[in-house]
Amino acid sequence: MKKFTLKKLAKLAIGTTLALGTLAAFAADPIKIGSVLSVTGPAAFLGDPELKTIQMFVEEINKKGGLLGRQIELVHYDDGSDAGKANGFGKRLIDDDKVDIIVGGTTTGATMSMAPLVEKAGIPFISLAGAVVVIEPVKKWIFKTPHTDRMAAEKVFEDMKTRGLSKLALLSETSGFGQSGKKETEGVATKYGITLVASETYGPKDTDMSPQLTKIRNTPGVQAVFIFGLGQGPALATKNYKQLGLTLPLYHAHGVGSDEFIKLAGAAAEGVRLPASALLVADKLAATDPQKPVVEAYAKAFSAKWKTDVSSFGGHAYDGLMLAVDAIKRAGSTDKAKVRDAIEATKGFIGTGGVVNMSATDHMGLDLTAFRMLEIKGGDWTLAK
Numbered sequence: 001m002k003k004f005t006l007k008k009l010a011k012l013a014i015g016t017t018l019a020l021g022t023l024a025a026f027a028a029d030p031i032k033i034g035s036v037l038s039v040t041g042p043a044a045f046l047g048d049p050e051l052k053t054i055q056m057f058v059e060e061i062n063k064k065g066g067l068l069g070r071q072i073e074l075v076h077y078d079d080g081s082d083a084g085k086a087n088g089f090g091k092r093l094i095d096d097d098k099v100d101i102i103v104g105g106t107t108t109g110a111t112m113s114m115a116p117l118v119e120k121a122g123i124p125f126i127s128l129a130g131a132v133v134v135i136e137p138v139k140k141w142i143f144k145t146p147h148t149d150r151m152a153a154e155k156v157f158e159d160m161k162t163r164g165l166s167k168l169a170l171l172s173e174t175s176g177f178g179q180s181g182k183k184e185t186e187g188v189a190t191k192y193g194i195t196l197v198a199s200e201t202y203g204p205k206d207t208d209m210s211p212q213l214t215k216i217r218n219t220p221g222v223q224a225v226f227i228f229g230l231g232q233g234p235a236l237a238t239k240n241y242k243q244l245g246l247t248l249p250l251y252h253a254h255g256v257g258s259d260e261f262i263k264l265a266g267a268a269a270e271g272v273r274l275p276a277s278a279l280l281v282a283d284k285l286a287a288t289d290p291q292k293p294v295v296e297a298y299a300k301a302f303s304a305k306w307k308t309d310v311s312s313f314g315g316h317a318y319d320g321l322m323l324a325v326d327a328i329k330r331a332g333s334t335d336k337a338k339v340r341d342a343i344e345a346t347k348g349f350i351g352t353g354g355v356v357n358m359s360a361t362d363h364m365g366l367d368l369t370a371f372r373m374l375e376i377k378g379g380d381w382t383l384a385k
Helices: 006-027 044-063 083-095 108-121 149-162 176-192 210-217 233-243 259-269 278-284 292-306 312-331 336-344
Strands: 031-037 072-078 101-103 125-127 142-144 167-173 195-202 224-228 250-252 273-276 372-377 380-383
Touching: 031 044, 031 083, 031 312, 044 072, 044 292, 044 312, 072 083, 083 108, 101 312, 108 125, 108 142, 108 176, 125 312, 149 176, 149 224, 149 250, 149 273, 149 372, 167 176, 167 210, 167 233, 176 195, 176 224, 195 210, 210 233, 224 233, 233 250, 233 259, 278 292, 278 312, 278 372, 278 380, 292 312, 312 336
Parallel strands: 031 072, 031 101, 101 125, 125 142, 167 195, 167 224, 224 250, 250 273
Antiparallel strands: 273 372, 372 380
16 A cells, blocks of 8 residues: 655645646636627628637637636627627627627627617627717727728828818718718818718619719819728729729728728729728838837738738727727726726727727727828838828
C-alpha cells in the first residue's frame, strides 16, 4: 500500500484545488453576445464581412482566455436583409437566448425594427447601421459605430465647395438608409450653400437606374451627382451613369465602402468620390496617424483569415465588438445597466472608424474629422486631393 506523507498530502490537496478551479472556470456560464446581421440578400456585402469579423475576434478572445475569465458565446442570425425578420430574431435573442449584449443589425431598417425591443428589455445594443435616426434622438440603450448619413452629406458638401460646385442632383435609395440620407442631405444643403436641382429615387432591388439618371442628365444646371444607397444598387447606378455618357463629378455615401463596390462597378467607378473610414486606405495613412496601427492590424488579420479584401463594414463590426468587450471589462461584469453606462462613458477609444468619445448626448462618439474623403483611382482607394 502506498504511503502518503503530510507534505505529499498537502501537495495533492493544492493540486486538486487548482484542478477544480480550472474546471470551475471552464464551467462558468459564457458571456453571450447576440447579433442579427444581413449576411444574405441585397445588403450581404455589408453583413458578410461583419459576421466574419465578429466570429474571428470572438475566437481570438476565447483562445486568450476569454472575457472576465469566461468564454464568449456568439449567437447570431441572418435576417436576409429583411427588417421584419430582424425584429423576430431580436426578440429571440432577448427572450430565448438571454444574450448579455447585442452587436448589429447591419441596416437602418433592421436596427430600428429591433430598437423598441431592446429599449423595453433594457439590453445594451451597438448598431452597425449608418442613419442618424439610430442615435437621434438619443435612446438609452442604443449606440452605433458607423458615421452617420448626415455626416456623409456634410463631408460631400465640404468637398464640393472646395471644387467650386454648388448645384447637385441626388439619387437616393428607398431603403431606411437611403430615405434617411435623402432627408439629411436636404437638411444640410443650405448650410453649405448647395442647391438641390434634381432628386430621384430607386428601390433596393432595382437593377437599372437609367430612367432616373436620364432625368438628371436632362436637368439644367446640374454640376455634380450624389448617389445615396448601399449594397449592389449604387454599383449598378454607377455603371448606368457611365453608360449614359454622364461625365459630371460623381459622389457616393459611405454605404459603398468596400472593394466589392469597385469590383461590381468596374471601370465606371474610376473618379468616384465618397467619405469613408480610414480602414480603406490603411496603407496610405501617415505614420503618425493614431488610427494607422489599428486599421493595419485589423486589415492584416482579416485578410489572412478570410483570404479576401477588407471593407469598412467589417471595420464597423470590429469597433462594435471591441466597444462591447471594453465596456464589459470596465464594468467588471455583464450587468446590463453597468455595461450600458460603461459604453456611454467611452473616451479615446481608437477604432477603425475613428477616435470614439461617447457621452450622454452622443451615442456614436465620432465627429466629421473621422471621415476621410476618398477617390477611386486605378481601381483602388486613394485619399482625395
